[in-house]
Structures are given as C-alpha cells and as structure tokens.
Amino acid sequence: MADLPSGSGSSNDTGPPRWVKVFGIIALALALLFVVLMLFGGGTHGPGRHTGGIGTSPPVRLVAAEEHALPVDDRR
Numbered sequence: 001m002a003d004l005p006s007g008s009g010s011s012n013d014t015g016p017p018r019w020v021k022v023f024g025i026i027a028l029a030l031a032l033l034f035v036v037l038m039l040f041g042g043g044t045h046g047p048g049r050h051t052g053g054i055g056t057s058p059p060v061r062l063v064a065a066e067e068h069a070l071p072v073d074d075r076r
Helices: 018-040
Strands: none
C-alpha cells in the first residue's frame, strides 16, 4: 500500500477542521476590535452615562402631596 501524502486528511489528523480555525480567528479578531474600540473609542458612552454620577444630575425638588391634588369644587 502506498503512503498517503501528509496533507491528505489521514486518520491521524486530530486537529479541528479548517473552517473551525477560520471562524475562530475571525471571532477573536472581532472581539479584540470591540475591546480596543471600547477602551480608546472616546465619546460619552459607557455605564456612567446612564447612572448620572455625583454632581451631574439636577437637584431633586421634594413636592408636597397637596401640590399634586386636584382642586376641590365646593359649589354643591
């Protein structure tokens, strides 16, 4: 029996298929790009934008319940 060439997919090949390697490399590159953009992208994005850190939100005005009540009509 003739020897098979080393690149013919012999049964001794235990590595993943080529398409798995390609998708893995693409996924890793996209994840790295996402991390770089989040770190160096600038702008006002991020969790602090939605929480309104100390000193960034307007002061809260406490309102008495009477101010929200409807006027009473005493003409009965």
